[in-house]
Amino acid sequence: MAPDSLAAALTATTAAVLAAVLLAITWDRGSGVRRAAQRSATGVLCLATALAATGICINRQVDTVTTWSALAGQDTTTPGDATAAADTGGHSGGHMFTFTVTGAASGLTLPVRAYLPAAYHQQPTARFPVIEALHGFPGSPASWVNRLAAAHHLDQEIAAGRMAPTVVLFPPQTPDALLDTECTDLTHGPKAETFLTVDVPAAAEARLRVRTDRAGWGLIGYSAGGYCATNLALRHPDRYTTAASLSGYADPGITIGDGTEHTLNDDAWRLHHLPQPAVALYLSSGLADRRAHHDAETLRRLAHAPLDVTTSYVDGGGHSMAVWEAAEGPAFDWLSSWLGRPVT
Structure with missing residues (x-):
């Protein structure tokens, strides 16, 4: 239980x-x-x-705490290669499994869930594009799997041809369920940004048949994870070519420790003061979600070439799972249109 x-x-x-x-x-x-x-x-x-x-x-x-050991602050995962989990996509769909990332750069060792499309096993010589899916706070990767039924939506979009077969990773962005990192390297805390942008890609490229070029990597997130997706894409255009934010914000809303929450980690400040990278962003929210909608419009107005910004809003809807699930399929499709296809 x-x-x-x-x-x-x-x-x-x-x-x-x-x-x-x-x-x-x-x-x-x-x-x-x-x-x-x-x-x-x-x-x-x-x-x-x-x-x-x-x-x-x-x-x-x-889905912040999914095991009693996690509630007690104990990490029951052990380093090792990918271990198979239950197939969530049916015989014709993809499946989920979990592997442990031992972060040489960040010093973090955390379990990462992954979705492999059906084509991953049907095309044994192909390398697939990758999307890192980031959760909100409070929350965990289980929110994507359980509440947002990510595997079901991915199977559906891929089967309909609206999305290319894609590997999707669901990494945690904090080692402590009660610590909000906003996917940044906290001055006196965990290096979540380094874990997500260096260690997770390195582990995936070493263990899975995925593309290693920036054209093959994208990000998506909801709420705090939406901020994470846009911020990491803007900060690491050499790693990611595109990102989608579902009800994300333009700033982290926390104290990072070095003041960058007001500068380099503030997306509006970055677009106003620094050269804009050749990255494509998809910003979505419910129209009733005033802060998320306001921040999306702010980033849209500040953006100019080579940065590309697309906005899409859900009528009504606040800051909720219902809005994110409604926006999930179109966001994955849009990301796929910017990502490179599987290559042999």
């Missing part, structure tokens, strides 16, 4: 209800010190179970 499972949510909710019933039944039992102690104990139990149920239900929505 995982901490993001329906069973865990139902169990915690049941415990909270029973604790409330126990508090009501025992409220007037006993007398004096015994009654006070009894009320205090059952009150604490009631509060603790209510908080646990609330936390599990929220975690179920964002």
